[in-house]
Amino acid sequence: MDYKGYTVYENNTGIEIEGVRDFDLMHIFDCGQSFRWLKQHDGSYMGVVGDKVSRVKFENEKLHISNSNFDDFINIWYDYFDLGTDYGEIKKTLCSKDDVMAQAIPFGQGIRLLRQDIWELLISFIISANNRIPRIMKSVETLSQSFGSKISTEEGEFYTFPSPEALSSCPINEIDICKAGFRCKYISQTSKMVRNGVVDLDTLKNMETDKARGELIKLSGVGPKVADCILLFSGTKFDVFPTDVWIKRILEVLYFKREATLKEIDQFSKKHFGSLAGYAQQYLFFFARETRIR
DNA sequence: CTGCAGGCCGGCG
């Protein structure tokens, strides 16, 4: 099957997509945008997207996705992996902006911004505050095992991410088992707020970026950084610039040449990178982590 | 034993 520039083959193990460029699974899954893809010994990744469990492999511009057919490619994966965006063009534009980007981009040449479920991201990034990535992954997994739906496969049992209804209806002391500490009460409160329609996650895409950010910040445990992560990694807004300690440090070292406030960084990113701020953030974040700049 | 991690909240000046 040919679909929007890609050739897709289907067999009994899944689908294979040819002609995938600017794509590297490690860059995609190890740049902090997703917490539910686990690297396997053979270099592939296993993950749960919605109620689907799949294994993905990539080599020689060919992307293999298990447990999937043509319809899944069109309805799920094409959008999920942002295959409709020309990252070659984005990288070219960003490289021409300044020497820092030209230096950073080759480190994460295969980065893609995943379009993930915004509800799952909301809870995942509430957990991320002042936390470490391995612990965030454990908490998300425990929440899924405890309150999600079981998916039995030949490769083991997996769990969907729990719905707003499931999380909002369980008492706070049950949320505590995910070991997210003080963030558990944020999870509980935010679940109730979403269920009650205080914030409608589906309408954020139609708002101006600042308005959408303001809506998310109404939720418990969501500040500016977490809000920007949610907007960016759900594919809702791309002109945001989530500034965590790594991004702050790398901008201070490579751009400002001095200490800078979060407000200064926010203003700089919007002025300098404009509509590509979110993409620039990902390349800089990966570069910062890889080179351990401090 | 201290220090600290992909920030946020709440209280204070």
Place this chain on the structure above:
DNA sequence: CGCCGGCCTGCA
């Protein structure tokens, strides 16, 4: 408003 202390938990 802007600033700053405290914070679950677990690992170094």
